[in-house]
Amino acid sequence: MTDGHRGAGGEVDSVLAALADPTRRKLLDLLAAQGETTATKLAEGLPVSRQAVVKHLAVLDAAGLVCGNRAGREVRYAVRPAALDATARWMAALAADWDRRLAAVKRIAEAAEQDTP
Secondary structure (H helix, E strand, O other): OOOHHHHOOOHHHHHHHHHOOHHHHHHHHHHHHHOOEEHHHHHHOOOOOHHHHHHHHHHHHHOOOEEEEEEOOEEEEEEOHHHHHHHHHHHHHHHHHHHHHHHHHHHHHHHHHHHOO
16 A cells, blocks of 8 residues: 555545544534533533633644634634544555455465365
C-alpha cells in the first residue's frame, strides 16, 4: 500500500495528530452531540479553561474537523465531517490491504502444512 494519506495534502496526518489528544476528541464528541455551539459552552463540560478550549478548537479547525463562524461577538463551532470521512476511507483501505496480506500468509501456511508428511 502506498502512503496515500500524504498525497491528500497531509489531511489524514493532520486529522490523526489532532485526534491524538483526548481533550480534542472530547470536544469533537461534544460538538457532534450538541451541534453548533461556542467555546464557552464547550468549556462548561470540560476540566479546562475556555482559553484552552479555544486553542484545542484551533487545532481541530486547522485539521479540517471543525469550523468556526462568527455570530456577533461570539464564534460558534460546528463539526466538519469531510476530513473524518477521508481519514476513515484511508483507514479502510489500509485495513483491506492488511486483510489481503494476512490471507496470502494463511494460504502459504496452509499449503506448507498440506505438503508436510
